[in-house]
Amino acid sequence: MKPRAERGPLQAVIRCWKAHPRIAQFITYFMVGNLATVVQLVLIPVLQPILGSTGLVNVDLHLFGPIGDPQAMTTVTAAGQTVSGLNPYYVFNFTGGPVNTLVTKTLNGITGSYLAHGGVAYFLATFIPLILSQIVSFFLQRKVTFKSSGNVAWQALWYFAAFLVITVGANALYGIYQPWLYSTLGEAIGGLIAAFLQCCIAFWVFFPIMKLIFPSQKEG
Secondary structure, three states, X not given: OOOHHHOOHHHHHHHHXXXXXXXXXXXXXXXXXXXXXXXHHHHHHHXXXXXXXXXXXXXXXXXXXXXXXXXXXXXXXXXXXXXXXXXXEOOEEEOOOOOOOEEEEEXXXXXXXXXXXXHHHHHHHHXXXXXXXXXXXXXXXXXXXXXXXXXXXXXXHHHXXXXXXXXXXXXXXXXXHHHHHHHHHHHHHHHHHHHXXXXXXXXXXXXXXXXXXXXXXXXX
């Protein structure tokens, strides 16, 4: 008969953890991913008002577009009022001006009232936390989750390449749901939900990629 100390709930969990290494690995990946998400969720609402109070909020940033109709319109609700403005689709769509206000400018040769998305200020408020969270994720996933001892420079290069591809894909979707979230829930909560959705996309796509980037010591 096993000693009582070996029959407790903690010992049962440890035995189960060791008996199912793949499940244990995924749970660890999940916990580390949540930690990286927390980094983003803490920093975004801090950086948005700080950067939003600078002149960067009025600087446009548009990448990969316009896709589709350059005169596409979007209607949102801001401060209890319905706002409709030109909103051509870009993968990275950060039209300068306070979020969900109308700004008069010329884009793609078309002059009109465009729906603003916070400009470079909100781009930085989104991507600085994203980059920092990925740095945290890289080192923890490498050593804690996958226990990899491969070439760190080579792994960092592949991780960065995967990060770029996933980020572009996630932002292609971000441009679709961001205006609705901000108008429905406000900048603070809408920004958090938008960041959470981006994290969820990255979470599920990254796991199989990380298994390739970070071969375990046994596999290596």
